[in-house]
Structures are given as structure tokens and as C-alpha cells.
Amino acid sequence: MKMTYEQATKRLEEIVTKLEEGSMPLEESMKLYEEGVKLSEFCMQKLNDAKQKIIDINEVKNND
Amino acid sequence: MQSPLILTVTQLNTYAKSVVEQDVTLSNVFVMGEISNFVDHYRSGHLYMSIKDNQSVISAVMFSGNASRLKFKPENGMSVIIRGRVSIYERDGRYQLYIDDMQPDGVGALAIAFEQMKEKLSKAGLFDVEHKMRIPEIPEKIGVISSPTGAAVQDVLNVLNRRFPVAEIVFAGVQVQGNNAAPTIIDAIKKLNKTDVDVIIIARGGGSAEDLWPFNDEKLTYAIYDSQIPIISGVGHETDFTICDFVADLRAPTPSAAAELAVPDIREQKYYISALKNALDSAIENNIKEKQYNLEQLTKSTVLKNPEKIIENCELYLDSLITKINMNFKDIFTKNSSDFAMICSKLESLSPLKVLARGYSITKKDNNVIINSKDLSIGDSISIQFADGNAKAKITEV
Numbered sequence: 001m002k003m004t005y006e007q008a009t010k011r012l013e014e015i016v017t018k019l020e021e022g023s024m025p026l027e028e029s030m031k032l033y034e035e036g037v038k039l040s041e042f043c044m045q046k047l048n049d050a051k052q053k054i055i056d057i058n059e060v061k062n063n064d
Numbered sequence: 065m066q067s068p069l070i071l072t073v074t075q076l077n078t079y080a081k082s083v084v085e086q087d088v089t090l091s092n093v094f095v096m097g098e099i100s101n102f103v104d105h106y107r108s109g110h111l112y113m114s115i116k117d118n119q120s121v122i123s124a125v126m127f128s129g130n131a132s133r134l135k136f137k138p139e140n141g142m143s144v145i146i147r148g149r150v151s152i153y154e155r156d157g158r159y160q161l162y163i164d165d166m167q168p169d170g171v172g173a174l175a176i177a178f179e180q181m182k183e184k185l186s187k188a189g190l191f192d193v194e195h196k197m198r199i200p201e202i203p204e205k206i207g208v209i210s211s212p213t214g215a216a217v218q219d220v221l222n223v224l225n226r227r228f229p230v231a232e233i234v235f236a237g238v239q240v241q242g243n244n245a246a247p248t249i250i251d252a253i254k255k256l257n258k259t260d261v262d263v264i265i266i267a268r269g270g271g272s273a274e275d276l277w278p279f280n281d282e283k284l285t286y287a288i289y290d291s292q293i294p295i296i297s298g299v300g301h302e303t304d305f306t307i308c309d310f311v312a313d314l315r316a317p318t319p320s321a322a323a324e325l326a327v328p329d330i331r332e333q334k335y336y337i338s339a340l341k342n343a344l345d346s347a348i349e350n351n352i353k354e355k356q357y358n359l360e361q362l363t364k365s366t367v368l369k370n371p372e373k374i375i376e377n378c379e380l381y382l383d384s385l386i387t388k389i390n391m392n393f394k395d396i397f398t399k400n401s402s403d404f405a406m407i408c409s410k411l412e413s414l415s416p417l418k419v420l421a422r423g424y425s426i427t428k429k430d431n432n433v434i435i436n437s438k439d440l441s442i443g444d445s446i447s448i449q450f451a452d453g454n455a456k457a458k459i460t461e462v
Binding site for chain 1: 200201202204207221224225228229230232233234235236237252255256259330333334336337338340341343344347348350351352354355
């Protein structure tokens with residue numbers, strides 16, 4: 001599933017909170033840290049590369 | 065010649081009044097004109113005014129019962145359409161208009177209709193706060209409903225582009241004026257509800273009350289109410305209010321403001337993500353530091369520092385065990401010795417030697433103890449055991 005900017009931000013917040021609580025094995029912390037780094041890069045890239053995209057409602061494929 | 069009928073003023077006025085009141089036309093009449101000399105008698109609630117056109121004027125009064133039902137506040141210069149009756153106020157001999165109902169003429173009629181619609185829909189619960197949907201903080205996709213040719217859509221797109229170009233825009237071009245406006249907007253809302261937009265902005269620039277009229281449409285109000293996607297209304301200027309504004313999940317004073325409210329500021333987001341990254345770094349750093357500290361504490365512990373201590377401790381323990389065993393052994397030995405002495409003394413009291421010591425002796429023949437003299441014959445060799453030794457003897461007589 002493609003992650004949205006908001007989902008990525010929320011997950012990043014979650015990881016920071018977990019790491020700040022500490023009390024987990026080092027391997028797990030490192031895994032979370034790596035995920036967090038990737039998420040922050042993903043978010044930053046989204047923000048830096050953002051270019052407004054406009055489509056007309058008539059070009060949108062309906063969900064139904 | 066008959067003398068002329070002379071009336072009192074009161075009689076005259078009463079007569080004139082009865083004549084006027086008998087007239088069917090005058091008893092229910094519609095009059096249009098402009099209000100002047102308006103007096104709101106705040107104590108009684110009655111309204112006094114003159115109604116005039118460019119040539120004539122008539123006094124008018126509206127009693128508090130009728131006045132309290134007015135949806136607008138009458139003002140001097142206001143053009144109105146009045147329903148009422150004509151009569152004469154006897155005391156002053158004043159011919160005047162008694163107003164039952166009054167509506168503003170022209171634009172004012174729209175204002176009345178607006179208030180009536182607003183009240184009706186409000187009673188139906190369409191503006192209830194509990195029904196308002198939360199506007200997402202960070203939308204991924206935004207639906208924009210506006211006129212493709214208007215300035216409003218440009219304002220909205222500019223603001224969205226400046227503040228948060230991350231969000232994709234799905235544009236639904238509609239008419240924002242005239243009879244077709246409400247149906248096309250309703251259609252756009254329905255279409256956008258079939259897409260995955262996170263929020264919808266309805267935008268229209270400022271205009272007269274008539275221009276904005278489609279945004280007071282009842283069906284449109286219900287379409288906004290029924291929308292499963294939160295809607296921000298940005299219709300007209302700061303001071304313009306439409307029914308759409310009341311039913312929308314969020315009312316923005318202008319189209320630009322609607323766009324501002326729909327998205328976060330990209331600069332703040334960048335700052336926030338950097339802050340999160342910093343928090344992430346210091347969190348992992350702290351985690352590692354804590355682990356290092358724990359490790360250091362462990363290496364500092366005596367066990368790892370002086371392993372010989374373990375052996376020393378074992379030796380100490382062993383020593384203590386030996387001491388304990390020794391002590392126990394002594395106890396057991398002492399106890400057993402005393403037991404033994406006791407048994408010995410018991411045994412001693414039973415010993416035959418003791419009996420012998422008292423002067424008895426044991427006679428044995430061929431190592432058999434002789435108990436009866438009959439068992440002996442003359443010439444038998446016997447041995448006699450005394451307490452301190454033996455003697456041999458021969459039987460000489462039995």
C-alpha cells in the first residue's frame with residue numbers, strides 16, 4: 001500500500017514516542033530508528049518535491 | 065328651510081370612521097411605499113411611521129402584536145409592501161393605515177426568504193454542531209467546487225499551492241450564479257463523494273445578495289448536509305452569510321480563507337518533520353547511552369572485576385560447613401558416649417561376674433555348666449569359676 005504523507009507523519013510520531021519511552025531491546029530500537037529515518041526522508045522528500053497537481057472531476061475514475 | 069345638521073367633532077370623526085371602515089377595498093389593502101418618520105415605541109412595542117411615495121404620504125401604525133412577527137427591522141428610507149386596512153383615528157381626526165404585515169420590497173424580500181429558510185433548516189437540525197465533521201489536518205486530496213472562470217478558484221488554487229502543494233486537487237467546475245447554479249453544485253458534491261478526496265471546498269467570490277442566492281438553496285443545503293466528506297464553505301466576502309455557511313462543516317469568510325483552513329503550512333510541516341527527525345536521533349542516542357551505561361555497570365560489578373572473589377567466597381562457605389560438621393560430630397559423640405556409659409552400667413549390673421564377686425561360683429564339667437549335683441559322679445573332673453579365676457577339682461562325694 002502506498003503511504004500518504006499524513007500516515008507517514010503519524011507513524012514517525014509513534015516511533016519517536018516509543019523510542020523515547022525506551023525499555024526495549026537494542027535490536028528493536030535500531031530497527032525502529034531505521035524505519036523512522038526512512039519515514040522522515042520520505043516526508044521531507046514529499047514536501048520538497050511537491051508540485052501542485054490538478055485534475056478535473058470528469059477525469060477521475062469513480063470508485064463505484 | 066330645514067336648519068343644517070350640526071355635528072360635534074367627535075360625531076363627525078366617528079361617522080367618517082364608520083364610512084371608511086365599511087368600505088371593502090379599504091378594509092384589506094396592499095400598499096407600497098417608503099418608510100419615513102419611523103418611531104419604534106419601545107415601551108408599547110407599537111411602530112409609528114409615515115408611508116410615502118414621491119407625491120403623497122399617509123400615517124401608519126403597526127401594533128405590537130403584528131410588529132413582533134416582523135422578520136426584519138423597518139428603517140427610514142426602506143421600500144416596503146404593506147398589507148393592512150385604512151381607518152380614522154377619531155381623537156386626532158387622522159386618516160391612517162393600520163399595518164397587519166409588512167415586507168421589504170426588492171432585495172429585502174430575499175432577506176426575508178433567507179431568514180425563513182434559515183429558521184426552517186435550523187429547526188430541522190441541519191446546522192447542529194454534532195453533525196459537523198472534523199476537517200482533516202493534512203489532506204492528501206482536496207475537492208474544489210467553483211466556477212472555472214471565476215477569480216475565486218484562482219485564489220483557492222494559489223493559496224493551496226503556496227501553503228501545501230503536496231495535496232492533489234480534484235476540480236469540479238460549476239455555475240455559481242443563476243438558476244442552474246444550485247443543481248450543478250449539488251451534482252459536483254455527489255460526484256466528489258464518489259472520489260477519495262479528504263475535504264471539499266466550495267468557493268465563490270463576493271457578489272450581491274441576488275448573486276449569492278443559489279447558496280441559500282434548500283436542496284443544496286441538504287446535499288452539503290448529506291455529504292460524507294467534510295465541506296468548507298468559502299462564499300462571498302467576510303460579511304456575506306449564506307445558508308451554505310451554516311450547514312457546512314466549516315465556514316470560511318472568503319475563498320482564500322477556505323483554502324488556508326483546508327491545508328497546513330508546508331514550512332511548518334518541514335519544520336515539524338525536522339523536529340521529529342531530531343527527536344528520533346536523540347531518542348536512539350539516549351537508548352544506546354542507556355545500554356552502554358548498563359553494560360558499564362555490569363563490568364564494574366565485583367564478579368567480573370575480581371573473579372578470585374568467587375573462589376574465596378566458596379572457600380569461606382566450605383570452611384563454615386566444616387566447622388558446622390565438626391560441631392555436630394562432637395555433639396553426637398558426647399551424646400553417644402553418655403548413652404554408652406549408661407548401657408554399660410546396666411549391662412554390668414546384670415553380669416554374672418558380679419554374682420561371682422559376691423561369693424558364688426560356677427561349676428562346669430566338660431565346659432557344661434552343672435546346675436544339679438545329680439549330674440556329677442565320683443571322680444569327675446570339674447572346673448570351678450570364681451570371680452577372679454578358675455580352679456580344678458575332683459568329685460569325691462556326691
